[in-house]
Amino acid sequence: MSKKAVVILSGGLDSTTCMGIAKDAGYEIYPLTFDYGQRHNREVEQAKKVAAFFKVKEHRVVKLDFLKQIGGSALTDETIEVPTGDDIPESEIPATYVPARNLIFLSLAAAYAEVVGAEKIYIGVSAVDYSGYPDCRPEFIRSMSDTVQLATKAGVAGSGMTIEAPLQHLSKKETIQLGLKLGVPYELSTSCYQGGQEACGECDSCRLRLKGFADAGAVDPIPYKTK
Numbered sequence: 001m002s003k004k005a006v007v008i009l010s011g012g013l014d015s016t017t018c019m020g021i022a023k024d025a026g027y028e029i030y031p032l033t034f035d036y037g038q039r040h041n042r043e044v045e046q047a048k049k050v051a052a053f054f055k056v057k058e059h060r061v062v063k064l065d066f067l068k069q070i071g072g073s074a075l076t077d078e079t080i081e082v083p084t085g086d087d088i089p090e091s092e093i094p095a096t097y098v099p100a101r102n103l104i105f106l107s108l109a110a111a112y113a114e115v116v117g118a119e120k121i122y123i124g125v126s127a128v129d130y131s132g133y134p135d136c137r138p139e140f141i142r143s144m145s146d147t148v149q150l151a152t153k154a155g156v157a158g159s160g161m162t163i164e165a166p167l168q169h170l171s172k173k174e175t176i177q178l179g180l181k182l183g184v185p186y187e188l189s190t191s192c193y194q195g196g197q198e199a200c201g202e203c204d205s206c207r208l209r210l211k212g213f214a215d216a217g218a219v220d221p222i223p224y225k226t227k
Contacts, residue, residue, distance in 0.1 A: 002028040005120035005164075006113045008105050009033050009059075011047030013209055014124030014167055016189040017175055019054050020182035021166050022122050029054055030116050032109050033061045036098075037068025038075045039082065040195030049188045058116075062108065073098040075193060082193045084202040093132050094204060096193055102135035103144070106163065110148045113161055121148075126167045126175070141165045172212025180218060187221035198223045 005027035009015045022029050031054075033047040044061060051059035071077030074095040083095055102125065109121045125136040134140065145163045149155035167175050179186060191209045192199035199206050201224040213220040 003120075004028045004030060004113075004116055004118040005122055006109050006116070006118045007031045007122040008109055008124070009047045009050060010124075011043035011045070011050060011189060012124070012191050012205075013172075013179075013186060013189050013212075014126060014175060015047075016050050016124075016186065017167060017179040017182075017184050018122040018124045019050060020179055020184040022120070023054060024182050027120065029056050030112070030118060031056055031059045032105075032112055033059065034064050034105055034108075035061055036064040036066075036076065036101075038098075038195075039078065040075065040190070040193050042195045042197075043190050046188055046190045050185060053185045053188060060112065064104075067098060067101065067104070070099070082203050084200065093134065096204065097133050100135065102133075102140070106144050106148070110152055110161065114152055114154055119160060120162055120164050122164045122166070124167050125165050126170060126172075128169060128171045138165075138168055141168065171215070172208055173215035176212045176216040176218060180216070190222065196225070198225045200225055 003026065005022045007018050007022050007029055009019060009031035019029060031051045033044055035044045068076045074080040074082045075098055080095050106123065113121050127136060127138050141163055148161055148163060152161060154161045191205045193203040193205050194200045199222055201210065210220060
């Protein structure tokens with residue numbers, strides 16, 4: 001019987017790297033993608049391409065309208081602009097933070113993992129090169145791991161289910177170097193918060209991605225309007 005893992009797959013660089021890590025670890029991968037009305041909805045289509053590349057048995061795309069309904073983020077509320085360039089704050093939680101997003105995603109991933117019998121849930125959060133989101137911090141992942149053990153049949157029965165955040169302490173440079181070593185299809189991923197066919201190159205996500213590739217001595221294979 002093969003061992004299974006759920007991967008929260010956004011279609012972005014980090015989650016695509018997690019797909020490669022889970023495959024390399026020998027897991028049968030069950031990617032889970034959330035269509036939550038995000039401005040950069042193009043990532044859902046890219047996630048489908050990434051899942052197809054890895055020839056997964058099943059790829060679930062979950063429609064989640066609530067985050068769009070409540071807004072409160074530049075990614076779900078079109079009245080809030082996505083910060084670019086010098087408008088990106090360095091010392092505060094940015095406007096692109098989506099309220100409790102990873103808390104919600106991990107809860108649903110735990111439910112899915114129970115159903116398919118997965119022992120791992122992979123999420124591509126990082127506490128090094130990231131945008132300052134509170135639900136990317138190591139203390140949140142540790143707390144959520146404890147909660148999953150308490151709240152699930154698998155946890156209570158002792159069969160176990162753990163949350164893996166393999167990129168938690170890696171820089172974007174290190175993440176990309178690892179992904180390239182594993183043959184991760186970065187050309188299929190997307191990171192731009194604007195969601196265009198060509199990445200803007202100016203939002204926080206684009207800037208982190210471009211710096212990561214430059215630091216890794218590699219060329220980002222996706223198209224940009226500006227570089």
